[in-house]
Amino acid sequence: MARTLIVLMAAATALAGCATQQRIDVPLPSMPPMIASAPPPGMAYLYGSAEADALSEQAYNGMLGYVRALLDRTRDARGRLPHQRAAGTLPRWPASASAVLASGSTAAVPQPTSCGALPPAVVLDMDETTVLNLGYEYNDAQTGQAYDAKRWDAWERGGADKVVAVPGAVAAFRQLRAAGVAVVINTNRNAANAADTARALAGAGLGTFEHGTTLWLRGDADGKSGKDGRRQAIAERYCVLAQMGDQLGDFADFFNPPGPAPASGRRLLPSTSRLVARWGAGWFVLPNPVYGTGLGSGWDDTFPADRRWSQTPEGVK
Amino acid sequence: MARTLIVLMAAATALAGCATQQRIDVPLPSMPPMIASAPPPGMAYLYGSAEADALSEQAYNGMLGYVRALLDRTRDARGRLPHQRAAGTLPRWPASASAVLASGSTAAVPQPTSCGALPPAVVLDMDETTVLNLGYEYNDAQTGQAYDAKRWDAWERGGADKVVAVPGAVAAFRQLRAAGVAVVINTNRNAANAADTARALAGAGLGTFEHGTTLWLRGDADGKSGKDGRRQAIAERYCVLAQMGDQLGDFADFFNPPGPAPASGRRLLPSTSRLVARWGAGWFVLPNPVYGTGLGSGWDDTFPADRRWSQTPEGVK
Numbered sequence: 001m002a003r004t005l006i007v008l009m010a011a012a013t014a015l016a017g018c019a020t021q022q023r024i025d026v027p028l029p030s031m032p033p034m035i036a037s038a039p040p041p042g043m044a045y046l047y048g049s050a051e052a053d054a055l056s057e058q059a060y061n062g063m064l065g066y067v068r069a070l071l072d073r074t075r076d077a078r079g080r081l082p083h084q085r086a087a088g089t090l091p092r093w094p095a096s097a098s099a100v101l102a103s104g105s106t107a108a109v110p111q112p113t114s115c116g117a118l119p120p121a122v123v124l125d126m127d128e129t130t131v132l133n134l135g136y137e138y139n140d141a142q143t144g145q146a147y148d149a150k151r152w153d154a155w156e157r158g159g160a161d162k163v164v165a166v167p168g169a170v171a172a173f174r175q176l177r178a179a180g181v182a183v184v185i186n187t188n189r190n191a192a193n194a195a196d197t198a199r200a201l202a203g204a205g206l207g208t209f210e211h212g213t214t215l216w217l218r219g220d221a222d223g224k225s226g227k228d229g230r231r232q233a234i235a236e237r238y239c240v241l242a243q244m245g246d247q248l249g250d251f252a253d254f255f256n257p258p259g260p261a262p263a264s265g266r267r268l269l270p271s272t273s274r275l276v277a278r279w280g281a282g283w284f285v286l287p288n289p290v291y292g293t294g295l296g297s298g299w300d301d302t303f304p305a306d307r308r309w310s311q312t313p314e315g316v317k
Numbered sequence: 318m319a320r321t322l323i324v325l326m327a328a329a330t331a332l333a334g335c336a337t338q339q340r341i342d343v344p345l346p347s348m349p350p351m352i353a354s355a356p357p358p359g360m361a362y363l364y365g366s367a368e369a370d371a372l373s374e375q376a377y378n379g380m381l382g383y384v385r386a387l388l389d390r391t392r393d394a395r396g397r398l399p400h401q402r403a404a405g406t407l408p409r410w411p412a413s414a415s416a417v418l419a420s421g422s423t424a425a426v427p428q429p430t431s432c433g434a435l436p437p438a439v440v441l442d443m444d445e446t447t448v449l450n451l452g453y454e455y456n457d458a459q460t461g462q463a464y465d466a467k468r469w470d471a472w473e474r475g476g477a478d479k480v481v482a483v484p485g486a487v488a489a490f491r492q493l494r495a496a497g498v499a500v501v502i503n504t505n506r507n508a509a510n511a512a513d514t515a516r517a518l519a520g521a522g523l524g525t526f527e528h529g530t531t532l533w534l535r536g537d538a539d540g541k542s543g544k545d546g547r548r549q550a551i552a553e554r555y556c557v558l559a560q561m562g563d564q565l566g567d568f569a570d571f572f573n574p575p576g577p578a579p580a581s582g583r584r585l586l587p588s589t590s591r592l593v594a595r596w597g598a599g600w601f602v603l604p605n606p607v608y609g610t611g612l613g614s615g616w617d618d619t620f621p622a623d624r625r626w627s628q629t630p631e632g633v634k
Contacts, residue, residue: 045606048614054587058596135626270371279375289606297365309452
């Protein structure tokens with residue numbers, strides 16, 4: 001099938017002194033589109049590097065160790081957790097067991113929800129947290145297209161067999177479930193594609209998920225794309241021992257204040273004294289230099305004026 | 318001062334139909350160089366994002382928690398560690414206390430060194446592990462220059478006041494030293510610049526380092542840039558409870574096999590069954606999508622053939 005390609009020949013011919021732009025119609029089968037010689041660095045890092053593999057295993061190992069220690073601290077002499085106790089008797093969840101912040105929390109005053117005698121769960125974002133969207137990002141990189149909601153929707157519906165599990169996720173989910181801990185996904189994928197999304201998770205070896213109990217999608221609970229409403233709804237059903245995500249909105253909406261992002265001051269918000277101890281202890285971050293709220297900082301947000309350097313011919317200035 | 322700029326005007330004028338390349342001499346104060354509108358995505362992520370801030374705090378928190386638990390498991394009833402005991406009496410380091418692999422170890426057979434009654438230490442890489450090289454990378458991004466050893470050397474000598482500590486490092490170093498754990502840097506910075514490098518670390522708030530004891534530089538111990546030789550020399554002086562780095566060569570040289578990198582199969586090497594439990598438990602990785610062995614994978618190493626997807630006008634294929 002023929003389609004229109006815009007072939008920018010500037011890069012190839014600039015060194016010859018003059019570049020021209022041409023719009024030409026070519027039948028795709030007989031002439032492949034011009035592609036970059038290698039994937040963008042962020043994709044090479046996240047999907048192709050041993051370093052990102054190690055970072056992912058580290059996050060999952062850290063989460064499992066934290067959850068196991070919390071369960072061990074909570075079990076009574078007969079090995080029972082709070083939801084398994086006879087009414088009125090011990091054990092109880094520690095006061096800080098919940099990794100979900102109560103409604104009204106801020107970075108300065110982060111108050112965990114109460115766990116009562118709820119059964120334990122771990123709550124995770126999906127994309128680039130439990131699955132790597134290799135198919136979609138390959139298509140992005142090859143075609144150079146910007147993000148497009150319709151194309152992403154087609155991916156949600158048709159890409160189930162083109163994802164892989166994030167390194168560490170399959171083993172971690174198996175061990176959580178064996179310990180009696182529910183695995184709950186809180187994602188902004190479209191609720192209309194719930195069945196396809198569950199199929200993608202199952203196909204990646206991550207097990208069975210059910211919309212409304214272990215799978216929460218965009219708009220569930222409160223109609224919003226911010227995840228706080230869904231987090232509260234999940235925390236009414238489970239004691240959420242840990243959260244995992246690649247975007248800080250996977251932990252609390254206050255990491256994404258209104259206005260232009262990245263807002264000045266967002267960079268060091270996770271280092272706020274009342275939040276800092278949570279990283280690696282209830283909150284577990286996965287790397288994502290490919291898309292999302294981690295990208296887009298400008299020169300001034302990235303390189304403070306007092307940390308700029310340039311080399312002069314004599315050496316440095 | 319005037320200097321020669323190569324101004325590539327292709328990008329700005331390509332849309333007008335013709336691009337030209339000109340070499341012009343301009344006095345810098347009156348005409349700034351053409352710069353990109355924003356830093357490269359990898360730099361925006363690592364230096365400007367709250368997500369990378371959280372990842373760094375997570376790695377340092379994880380390391381501290383691991384080291385504290387190991388010290389607590391080892392101390393005798395009087396709080397003494399092995400190097401503080403009277404000869405011949407307990408306590409002893411656990412058999413798996415050392416995070417350094419013995420000479421001859423492989424990914425399939427990773428054997429830790431023996432700790433004897435050595436004093437405890439944590440060993441860290443320097444660049445993008447304990448300090449962020451904001452000044453140098455700003456210069457890279459603004460000038461678009463490729464890596465240049467002479468420019469990097471000028472940076473080592475003159476950039477001490479243009480780095481910042483990696484989030485989490487200052488507090489972690491303080492707590493390690495308070496617990497009697499030495500902080501040791503193993504870096505490939507030039508041994509001739511030892512004093513400047515120590516000054517950069519001190520200026521970032523990371524404390525005092527001394528070449529040959531707590532600061533190991535390229536070529537120390539065995540003349541090589543691989544770090545195994547230095548690791549062995551450090552492990553003869555300390556019980557290394559944890560290692561931290563942004564490149565897998567900061568943990569063991571076998572992560573960088575000879576030949577073209579990334580070698581096929583390197584990606585999932587950290588997930589090897591005998592190594593996987595180390596991530597987050599003795600080995601702690603920091604993110605770096607800006608440079609190093611985590612970059613450079615090609616299409617086939619990044620996107621396996623069976624995980625490629627493209628959207629057709631009808632939907633997906």
